[in-house]
Amino acid sequence: MIGAYIMILASPGTVNGIVKELRKIEQIENISVITGEYDIVVRVTVENMQKLADITDMINIVNGVSKTHTHVIMREQRA
């Protein structure tokens, strides 16, 4: 399995609408609306890189998403 953090930059006033759409995507484990440079960070777990590319594409076509930045997880420790 491959994990990744995808950071999303949203157009003004579109965050709630984007979150609503993101919640429909099964592979998204966590959605965080954050302050700062980006507006939303999502954590995804997928089977392979192709699936990750598909998810990124799905996010990019959501109305209001102006930019995404994907960080693939190479190693991780979780509580």
Added chain:
Amino acid sequence: MRKRYLFYLLLFTAAILDAITALFDARMMKIVSDPLAYADSFFIVGMLVCMLLGLFFSTGTKNRSIGSLVDPSFKRIRMIKKEELLYHILAGAGNAITTIAFFALFFSFTDPSSVLPFYQVVLLYLLFIEAFSEKNAPTIAEIEASVAVVFGAIMMSMTEGIPETSALIIVFLIMNPAYALFTLYQRKLKSMTFGGKSNDAINIRFWNVFFTMVFCLLFSLIISPESILLAFDVIPQNFSLIATATTLSTISYILFIRALGISSASIAQAVKSASLVLSLIFSLLMGQLAGIDSTFALLKFMGIILVVLGIVDISFTEVRSFLFIRLKSGQDSLKLMQKIWAIKGIDSVALVSGEYDIIARIRTRTLGKGYETIITKINSMSEVSTTHWESVLKEWETV
């Protein structure tokens, strides 16, 4: 559903079920008047109820059982695994001792809303144990809120004056240390994973009832064998009453164990103490508190305020954040990842490719505390080039 909402939904439902179960316990103790015999009958019937519930939860389609609606990790009732055995034995012993002690308290207090609060003293024990054993040790704010809940609970238990010394010994030296043992080992079991899936609450409860029954019968055999005979006398006459109490208690514990997988034992226990307020309302409605002295009524009222304040404090003071870290070139990123992971308050740390090198998720009670304990530590690490802190405003998580 947002993870936070699910956590409170589980615990508030468990609290309602607990408050109702206490009413049944009080009624049964009037009939049986032998704590060992009632504990035996409770868990013998409880085992039967668990088997039926287990069968019900195991039905469904090949990929999705009914039980998976309660805990997505559940597939069907299964045999116990070797690595779980010791924890189940310890949790079963803890539950048997705490239940017998809890029933024994009904001799001193007939009103359930006066007995139930004594369970909350366990918070002090849990906080003490977690301070040494958990990665995310309780913060000052959590300790403050939990202490408010404990003292509020003790004030709520006062109906007729200061409890007798024997009752206090049962509460502080027997019931709550055993309950702490029971809660912590259940959490340990919930955090175990098998084949990439976390352990499920339904199997944990099923096996807990089994081991608790074994220990109750064992204690009865050693202390007073006639209690077992009395239990078998009591069951046929009061089967529906005991079965209702055990069903409610089993569902309450399944929800509680599921919540234990989301947060620490002390926080889950503090939120579950909402059962005290409900229990008091039930006692009032049933006339158990008719004619109570005005001083004790005032104490109970103050106790409610403290318990509610404690729960509100714990529920609304958590701050979650992300920390994005860039490293200086040529540094050992794996070693740094381990150093960051060792810091208290770090929920997860990931080594990533892309704009940043490490992404850490943080859980603190205040931003100031996060700054003091986390950012200053990370910034002082020689391998770190820059850090970027972003606070989470809202969060949704699949649980």
